[in-house]
Amino acid sequence: MPGGRPRAFDPDVALDRALELFWRQGYEGTSLSDLTAAMGINKPSLYAAFGTKEQLFAKALDRYVSGPGAFAREALAAATVREVVERLIHGAVELTTGPRTPPGCLNVNTVHACGADAAPVRELALACRMAGEVALRRRLEQALDLPPGQDPATLARLVHTITDGIAVQAAAGRTRKEIREVADLALRALLPA
Amino acid sequence: MPGGRPRAFDPDVALDRALELFWRQGYEGTSLSDLTAAMGINKPSLYAAFGTKEQLFAKALDRYVSGPGAFAREALAAATVREVVERLIHGAVELTTGPRTPPGCLNVNTVHACGADAAPVRELALACRMAGEVALRRRLEQALDLPPGQDPATLARLVHTITDGIAVQAAAGRTRKEIREVADLALRALLPA
């Protein structure tokens, strides 16, 4: 069984480049030429290693969720409702305003990719959001320290509404410092001492 | 001075169709063919009446701001800070979840149109957002009923962060009823009785 010609590139770093590009330019705004240029490979190599542009995006989204976006899952392990919410909102600020990553959130960007051919990846992003919301709601439902009269489902949606808004503000170019102030004010309003 | 051949279409309703399409599909996701089909005219007629796709979008955005989005300006005329904020947030819910209009907000959508050729219209949307934020901040700075210790600039940004989040939730397909509940909870947190 012969081994064949070895790869001239590292699929791992190539996928990171693709994630960076999709994050910064969106699914529809990123062409195969952009991708091959940034990844340092040709179109046939890209196709052989990652499949269709759509399949490549799915892999990039996976990496995003389990890498820069992993805080969203980890935050649910915090001991108190307050700490869970704080971690989620602060994590959103840091994620969307990172100095070495594109501004904004890949997931929120993708929801707004409304072209006809972007429908499949949009569904991916929507499913991802739905999973995150269900997880947070479950966490709040099981909490013993939820303020009385609070509906877990609505609170979960409000927290995600705020993190979504943070992503928009970041994509619109607001600075990390400004968004941190907004996030802290939101937390004071949401979780009075 | 001869009159020439009369138009076979109403530019006003044609612009409304274009706005609908841009709102639903985004700037990059809407092709000239989509536009001419929805407006019921040909490409030369479109170009003669509205100019470039980019110029057409600018006109559609104007109509959006002075039409469905007019509440944002009008809300600032309310008597109390509470009422200003309530009108802004409730207005955002109604705007982005209208049963006869596309889900989401044209402005927020456009901010996430990150392709290279969409840069000019993105700048338009950003300028529009900045103007709205400045106007709200000025309104809060001049208010006499602002809760003590509140920074007008940060509060203005938080309100817009929440309305941005509402737009994302609507674009992601959440129902009007759900978002209304989230908005009411946000208002209770933001403006305790």
Add this chain to the structure above:
DNA sequence: TTATTTTCATACCGATCGGTACATAACTAG
């Protein structure tokens, strides 16, 4: 070496993009 397998590089595919040239149709001024 020779055969086999896998990747790489170039060049190309049909389709669609935004925008336009050109001829014709429909109107008004005289």
Add this chain to the structure above:
DNA sequence: CTAGTTATGTACCGATCGGTATGAAAATAA
């Protein structure tokens, strides 16, 4: 009527889109 002006419909422009056919290059197995 004729002349002048504006709008319409068709057909087309070069560029780019996502994706691929093809053949040479680079590895292993014998």
